[in-house]
Amino acid sequence: MLLAAGKRRQVCWLRTFRAPHGAPPRNTELTDPAARPAANENHLLISAYTTHPQSPLLAVTRRISDSGCNLVDARLSTVGRDVSVTALATGSWDAVAKLEAMLTRLEREEGFKLVWYRTGPKALQSNLLPYIVEVVAADKPGILFQLADFFDRQGITVESLHSSRYRAMQTGADMFSAQVTIGIPANMHIAALRDDFLEFCDHLNLDAIMDPMKF
Known part of the structure; x- marks a missing residue:
């Protein structure tokens, strides 16, 4: 009899806290809807610059390793007399x-000249087809601008680019060259483009070619 009475009192207590009709059930997940970031979701984009023959590559990658972060992506380039390194590191908040x-x-x-800020991972762009564009021409002002303007008007993204001005070994003519990786929307007619x-x-x-990336 005492056991039955205890059970009856427990049922009454539960009824007292029953949620109103139409209200969502009590759930701890609803009280804190903001998802907590995973331990390795913190990203830091770093750009470092110095003058050739020095390079910031060793110094930057050593700090990334010593801090306990992981290197996701990195680029090194020499432009004029300056060397630049761009690196994306990821790790825990600490x-x-x-x-x-x-x-x-x-x-x-x-x-070193350094710029860094927190960012996030690159979003997947499965609707874009990667293509390579290579351009060679006699050098003249505005070629790169014209290329960028063409792709922008077509709604095509420029994913990476390398351009340079050089003197042809055979003739001494001033030349322009560019290698561009672009993202073409999958619904775009490739032949027409x-x-x-x-x-x-x-x-x-x-003089230019446009071919799909095969890797």
């Missing part, structure tokens, strides 16, 4: 904070 402190000391003690691009290049007297 590791990224430690890396930021290390970069502050590196900039102060070794004289290629025709428009080649017509555009003919108008500017550019």
Whole structure:
């Protein structure tokens, strides 16, 4: 009898806290809808610059390793007399904070020019088809601008680019070259785009090709 009475009192207590009709059930997940980031979801984008023959590559990658972060992506280039490194590091919040402190000391003690800020991973773009564009022409002002303007008007993204001006070994002529990786929307008619691009290049007297990336 005492056991039955205990059960009856328990049922009454539960009824007292029953949610109103139409209200969502009590759930701890609903009280804190903001998802907590995973431990390795913190990203830091770093750009470092110095004068050739020095390079910021060793110093930056060492700090990334020593802080406990992981290197996701990196680029090194020499433009004029300057060497630049762009790196994307990821790690826990504490590791990224430690890396930021290390970069502050590196900039102060070794004289590198550094820029860094927190960012996020690149979103997947499965609707874009990667293509390679290569352009060679006699150098003249505005070629790169014209190329960028053409792709922008077509709604095509420029994923990576390398362009340079050089003197032809055989003739001494000043030349322009560019290698561009672009993202073409999957619903775009490739043959029509290629025709428009080649017509555009003919108008500017550019020698160019546009091919799909095969890797």
